[in-house]
Amino acid sequence: MMRVAVLVRDGVLPMELGIVHQLFGQAVAAGGGAPLYEVVTCAPEPGPVRTDADFTVLVEHGPEALATAGTVIVPASHEQDERSARLGGPVAAALEAIAPGTRIASICTGAFVLAAAGLLEGRRATTHWRSCARFRELFPGVDLDPDVLYTEDGPVLTSAGEAAGIDLCLHMIRSDHGAAVAGEVARRTVVPPHREGGQAQFVPRPVAEPGASSTGAARAWALGRLDRPLTLRELAARESMSVRTFTRRFREEVGMSPGRWLARQRVERARWLLEETDLPVDRVAAEAGFGTGASLRQHLRAAVGVSPTAYRTVFRGPSAARARGVSGGPGSAAGAREVPGAPVGPGGV
Structure with missing residues (x-):
């Protein structure tokens, strides 16, 4: 198991x-197996730690827990984070216990801690949009992106608000163990399995106004038909809208164009098939709606930076000997669910 250490401070959310x-x-491992992580909470000094609610948490572990962690996560503290570009003595000492090469992540304004420790200097990072002006004032050497859900720059990751912490944690689980494991965690928690880091922190109208038509039925319909060309006209017809109205409403509700959203679903479908089946690359491309293996290779490389063969090797090992079939995966009629994720397939959007 990988140890995940959560470093909390007074005022933790x-x-x-x-x-x-x-x-x-x-x-857990595939098939409901053994836990994949051990999660421990630690503080610069063990004992009671105030939260920003009306209760405290009793933390048994001190900085020694950080020394054996594969991942360290720093949640926000609204009491401390935006006060100064310098760390308090106990927090600075605690961070020194982290072994070189450890993956370090922050949630919300926890990014102030990483920046004050020098871990974000010259790196790309994000934090809650309301705190960005203060962050830039304190840490001008950080490449701050105020619009995205989360960032990953080498072994250092940052996320925006509290909910974006969910996306970041699922991203790390997915990077460690693949889409199937992360997807099962998301299902149990009843959250979207994947919102990519580059997605906007908020969109003009994230939820349909009362009485307004939603595009949700069209999205659900499309997810069960990713293997075939889909046109904007078809999607708009599912909601009895004109193409122009549908496109505008889709952007308002989802934060991106229908074409970009659909392309991401196809990439997610392809990733699932590569991880969970032994289908040849050309068949994976057809099932995901990319048409050809060459098209799949182009789009997967753009999305995750590797070829289909390399991606499968990472998550399944060189032998790729498991044969599991294709029913029930993301984007299939049996397992359709909304999984935002990269580029367009051939034909239609």
């Missing part, structure tokens, strides 16, 4: 602490 335990704690 309980939701952010709970997110880490909930998500990593539910990650």
Whole structure:
């Protein structure tokens, strides 16, 4: 098991602490096997730690827990984060216990801690959009992106608000163990399995106004038909809208164009098939709606930086000997679910 250490400070947000335990704690090996992570909470000094609610948490572990962690996560503390570009003595000493090469992540304004420790200098990072002006004032040497859900720059990751911490944790689980494990964690938690880091922190109208038509039925319909060309006209017809109205409403509700959204679903479908089946690359391309293996290779490389063969090797090993069939995966009629994720397939959008 990989040890995940959560470093909390007075003023910690309980939701952010709970997110880490909930998500990593539910990650198990395929088939309901052994837990994949051990999650421990630690503080610069063991003992009671105030939250920003009306209760405290009793933390048994001190900085020694950081020394043996494969991943360290720093949630926000609204009491401390935006005060100064310098760390308090106990926090600075705690961070020194982290072994070189350890993956380090922050949630929300926890990015202030990483920046004050020098871990973000020259790196790309994000934090909650309301704190970006203060962050730039304190840390001008950080490449701050105020619009995205999360960033990954080498072994250092940052996320925006509390809910974006869910996306970040699922991203790390997926990077460690693949889409199937992360997807099962998401299902148990009843959250979207994948929102990519580059997605906007918020969109003009994230939820349909009362009485307004939604595009959700069209999205659900499309997810069960990713293997065939789909046109904007078809999608708009599912909601009895004109193409122009549908496109505008889709952008308002999802934060991206129908074509970009659909392309991402196809990449997610292809990734699932590469991880969970022994289908040849050309068949994976057809099932995901890319048409040819060459098209799949182009789009997968653009999305995750590797070829289909390399991706399968990473998550399944060189032999890729498991034969599991294709029913029930993301984007199939049996397993359709909304999984935002990269580029367009041939034909239609």
